[in-house]
Amino acid sequence: MNRFYIIAPLILLAVFGSVFWQNNKAAGARAAQVAAERAVVETAERQKKEEAERKAREDAERRAAAREAEEQKKEEERQLKWEADLARIAAETAQYQAELAAGAGELAGLEKQLAGLRAELERRDSETFDAARGTELLAIKKRNTELEIQRLVQIVAARASINAAAVSPNQTPSIR
Secondary structure, eight states: OHHHHHHHHHHHHHHHHHHHHHHHHHHHHHHHHHHHHHHHHHHHHHHHHHHHHHHHHHHHHHHHHHHHHHHHHHHHHHHHHHHHHHHHHHHHHHHHHHHHHHHHHHHHHHHHHHHHHHHHHHHHHHHHHHHHHHHHHHHHHHHHHHHHHHHHHHHHHHHHHHHHHHSOTTSOOOOO
16 A cells, blocks of 8 residues: 555656646747737837827927917017007107197297287286376375365465454455
């Protein structure tokens, strides 16, 4: 029986070894086939990825070129608008300066005319004042004359009353 314990495991080991070896060969072939398929798939995926990256780069370059062209166009439009605005401002400035010069000339003429009118007004005010002063002086002279006449009348009346009192009641004063 001792031999049986050694021979049976050896036979089973040999059977297992042959099955394992055949299975290992088949597994190796399958692994090689899977690896080859995986390599083909990876190559295809890599090619797809490279193609996608190439298309993305081309698309990005195309968009960048379009964006750059659009920015250049906007910059040119902005520059043209700036130059047009600058020309318009220069024209308006020249126009307003001409209007300012004309207005300054007109202002100088009007100021000269105003100075003349003020001098005329002052002369007339002076004449009016002198006339009013003369009128007031004549009114004062008239009033003084009237007061002088009134005073003389009172003096004459007072002397006449004194003379009348000095003359007797029977005598009538003669008027000479």
